[in-house]
Amino acid sequence: MRLGFLIALLSLSGFSIATAQESGNSSAKPDLTKDLFAYVNKNCLHCHGEKEGKADVRLHSYKDELSIVKGRKVWEHVVDMVEAGEMPPKDKPQPMASDTTAFLAAVKGVFLRADQNAKPDPGRVTVRRLNRTEYNNTIRDLVGVDFNAAEDFPSDDVGHGFDNIGDVLTLSPVLMERYLAAAEGIMKRAIVVEVPKSPTRWQGGQYLEPAGGNVPKQKWRPISAKDETAQFTGPLHTQYQNLPPGEYQFRVRTYATTEGKEPVKVVVLAVGKELAEPDPVDRGANIVGGTKAFRSFKILKEFTVDAREDKKAQNLELDFTMPQGMDRMAVGLLKAADGEPLQTLHVENFALTGPKDMRPATQLKLLRCSPEKPQAEQTREVLLRFASRAYRRPATTAEVDRLCQLAEAALASGEKWEGAMQFAMQAVLVSPKFLFRLELDDRPQAAESRALDEFQLASRLSYFIWSSMPDDELFRLALKGQLSANLEPQVRRMLKDPRSVALYKNFAVQWLQLGRLQMHSPDKTLFKDFNDSLRQDMLRETELFFLAIVQEDRSILDLINADFTYLNERLGNHYGILDDTGTTWATKKNRPNRPKLPREEFVRVQLADDQRGGLLTMASVLTVTSNPTRTSPVKRGRWVLEQILGTPPPPPPPDVPELKESAELKGTLRERMAQHMANPACANCHAKMDPIGFAFENFDAVGKYRWEEEKQKIDPAGTLPDGQSFAGPAELKKIIQSKKELFGRNLAEKMLTYGLGRGLEYYDRPTIQKIVGGLAADDYKFSRLVIEIAKSEPFRNRRGKDPAK
Structure with missing residues (x-):
């Protein structure tokens, strides 16, 4: 039985071909x-x-042979069950061993000939519209x-487990209406026709910091x-939140009093925790009160205050480009x-006006054009660039x-003109060339395989x-016809880009079925x-862990x-982990003290x-594979078989009740499952799922570790x-x-299913073999998996109609 199951696993993982090759002369075609077919009819x-x-x-x-090749997944499962001795069932007449051997050789021979003689076939992908995530990211x-x-x-x-499958991405009248509304809203945000005046942020002197x-x-x-x-030495300062970059004017109304003849001088500073190119700390040594209150600063300008009474107060004005990372302005004596x-400086108020150009950055980017050209040529320049990017190819x-x-x-x-550009760009955003x-x-109509163009x-x-x-x-590479030649380095570059988080949010979440959480x-x-x-912490841990594997x-x-993993204090407490070295309450006495995990940051x-x-x-x-009130070894075992090993068990018979509905089952969950498995209709599948599921029984229905259930020690062995x-x-985990x-x-x-946007077919088998071999x-390595998919026949090629049967 053990040997049979191992052979079945090897069969599903591609070793059936090697077995067939080693078993004899592959040219001897079975009858x-x-x-x-006679074996199937009889048994x-x-x-x-x-x-x-x-x-x-x-x-x-x-x-016939072609139908078996097309139904290869079904027939691989048949081989699995027959080799494991599970089919025909024990309560049915059993075929002669020689007949079973001949049957298995015949099926494997079909697979072997198919793989040896298969002509490369990239398949066909139904034209795909952008799904919701792709639409947002593309915008x-x-x-x-x-x-x-x-x-x-x-x-x-969703089709084949993913929401980017062309066959299921339909376009309803409701969705078309939403596209129209979204295009209008997007372009109104991106391009402002009536540009507002620059706002002024005013703060009276008594409300300036230090308070x-x-x-x-x-x-x-x-x-x-x-x-x-500090309240009487300064520097005086105030905070400005979420300032857009651009040109600003800062104004401080002030006068000075002194009995001396020397000029009274002040400086205006830009301040920010993450200020780009800050001044050295010693540049603030000559400022009354110092700059200890600021992590980083930059002196923008020095002024001389000539006014000596409030009636003759002067406005010190400074036009400047806001430094990156600035979130505060300060004035120091x-x-x-x-x-x-x-010398005493008297400040009435601060006033910050700007940005002077209130057009959003999106408008400056989208409407960028040669200012010396006539308006009609500017229109063409802008729309050619926008349409080419939106259509993902040079616009005609x-x-x-x-x-x-x-x-x-x-x-x-x-x-x-801005309104006209806004209107034309809306048309681009509702074009099928953008949406699909x-x-x-x-x-x-051509059935032969041929390469996609570089833009595709x-x-x-x-x-x-x-x-x-x-x-x-x-x-740029596509325009030069050089993308194919640089495919591998481009994949590596893209995987290191922050945008590769999409592989987690859109591929991994669906693969792991975490959307249910x-x-x-x-x-x-x-x-x-x-x-x-x-x-949300649970999801964040998985995201950061998966991205670490990728990047x-x-x-x-x-x-x-x-x-390793990623934790904050809340999830660490849930796991019983106290710091970044994995210290637990049980090991705390034997390990040096480390700072505890941050409250929110992972x-x-x-x-x-x-x-x-x-x-x-x-x-x-562990949570999504549990029930609301208890763990589910069946769900956890099935999840591992389906999502990790790709060997899902068959669906349960329709007349078998759920465990919770079987009131006659008593004892711990493991004991109740054992009684449930006494049903012959259940035993076969549960023998595959339950041992895996019970291995994780120490983790409760929300993934918290426990030692007991119903006051009895949990047994995770199997x-x-x-x-x-x-x-x-x-x-x-080591076995898996x-x-x-x-x-x-x-x-x-x-x-590959996710990358192609279609379900896999029998003719994709050689591609999978090649990807796994390269891996x-x-x-x-994760990059090798992505590279092999990107270089594969179905990813880089296309064909027209289905080949003749």
């Missing part, structure tokens, strides 16, 4: 009628025929407006070197020379002509890795610590088991033991059908990690 169709179809498997429609990168423009769009349908109860409630705020208290009488002359005509019509109706990822084909390849690559449009570098509601009376903040180019096997934590580490023991995964035993999750080809194959299939040759 399919005698060895395969299989009474349970898996047209009427019965147990486990949702029906074999009656397979009449962000095209227009520069970063908000949830697709918030009101209908939800995208305190000792600040006099009067019009003029005095500062001098007479008193060492410079120290008088030694021996000089006391005819396309730009039509957009220019729209702009001219708007101008003729009395619109300003069109791969225009001059030979749509750039789009496939960018939407695969970034879920967004190509950037300037991809466009947002709606998951554990029982509040049983799990009092669970709340929305903890829910550090680690092995995909680290996804199964790793010695930091990388080096795990001190193998209790946690990897996706399988993360709270996000044995897999292939005979491998484990004592808990750490050992099981050792099945690296099986995991690599499953992840390759998932990611194994490069130590299973």
Whole structure:
């Protein structure tokens, strides 16, 4: 039994070909009628025929070799079950061993010939519209407006586990209406026709910082070197939040009093915690009161104050370009020379006006053009650039002509030029050439494989890795016809770009089925610590961990088991981890004290033991694979088989009740499951799922570690059908990690499906074999997986109609 299950796993992971090659002469073609179809008719169709179809498997429609190749996943499962001795069932007549051997050889021979003789076939991808995520990201990168423009769009349908599959991305009348409304709203944000006046931010002297109860409630705020208290020495300053970059004017109304003849001098400073190119600290040594209150500052200008009474107060005005990182303005009195009488500066108010150009940055970017050109040529220059980026290829002359005509019509109706550009760009945003990822084909009826053009390849690559449009570098290489030759370095560059977070948010979340966590509601009376903040922390941990695998180019096997994770204080408390070295309450006495985890910010934590580490023991995964009131070994085991190993069990028989509905089952969860498995209809599948699920039983329904259930010690040990035993999750993770080809194959299939936007077919089998081979040759590095997919036949090529049957 153990040997049979191992052979079945090897079969699913691609070793069936090697087995067939080693078993004899591959040119000796078995008699399919005698060895395969007769065997099926005699031993299989009474349970898996047209009427019965147990486990949702029906074999009656397979009449020839091609149909078996097309149904390869079904037949691989058949081989799995027969080799494991699970089919035919023990209570049915058993075929002769020689007949079973001939049957297995016949099926494997079909697979072998298919792989040896298969002509490269890239398949066909249904034209895809941008899904909601791709739409938002593309608007962000095209227009520069970063908000949830697709918030009101209908939800995208899911196919083959993902929401970017062309066959299910339909376009309803409601969605078309939302596209029109979104385009109008986007362009109104991006281009302002009536530019508002620059705002002035005014602050009276008594309300400037440093603040305190000792600040006099009067019009003029005095500062001098007479008193060492910060409120009376200055520098005076005030905060400005979320200032857009640009040109500003700062004005301070002031006068000075002194009995001396020396001029009174002041400085205006820009201040910010993250100020770009700050001045050295010693430049502030001559300012009364010093600059200790500021982490970094930059002296913008020095002024001489000539006014000596309030009636003759003067405005010190400064025009400046706001330094990057500035969030505060300050005015400081410079120290008088030694021996000089006391100088006092009196400040009435600060006033900051700007930015002088109130046009948004998006407008300056989108309407950038040669100022010396006539308006009509400026219109063409702007619309050619915008349409080419929006369509992800150079716009044709005819396309730009039509957009220019729209702009001219708007101008003729009395619109300003900015309004006309706004209107023409709205038309671009509702064009099918923007909304759909069109791969225009001059030979749509041709069945032979041919390469995508460079711009189509750039789009496939960018939407695969970034879920967004190509950037300037991809466009540049495509325009020069050099993208194909630079594919590997471009993939590596893109994976290190922050936009690669899309691989987590759009691929990994769907692959791992973590989207369900947002709606998951554990029982509040049983799990009092669970709340929305903890829910978001769970997702954040998984995101940062997955991105570390991607951007550090680690092995995909680290996804199964790793010695690090990311935690904040709240999630650390949930895990029982106190600091970034993995200290727990149990190990605290034996480890040096370290600063505790930050309250909100996530930091990388080096795990001190193998209790946690990897996706399988993360709270996000453990929670979505549980019921609201208890853990579910079945869900957890099934999740590992389906999402990690790619070997899902068949669906349960329709007449078997849920465990919770079986009131006669008593005892601990493991004991109740054992009684449930006494049903022969349940035992076969549960033997595969339950041992895996029970390995994680120490983690409760929200992923918190526990030692007991129902006051009984939890037993996480188990044995897999292939005979491998484990004592808990750490050992099981190592067993799963050792099945690296099986995991690599499953992840390759998932990611290729996501990258292509279509389900995989029988003719994609050689592509998967090649991807897995390349992955194994490069130590299973994440970048190699993405590179092999990007270089694959179906990713880089296309064909027209389906080839003749």
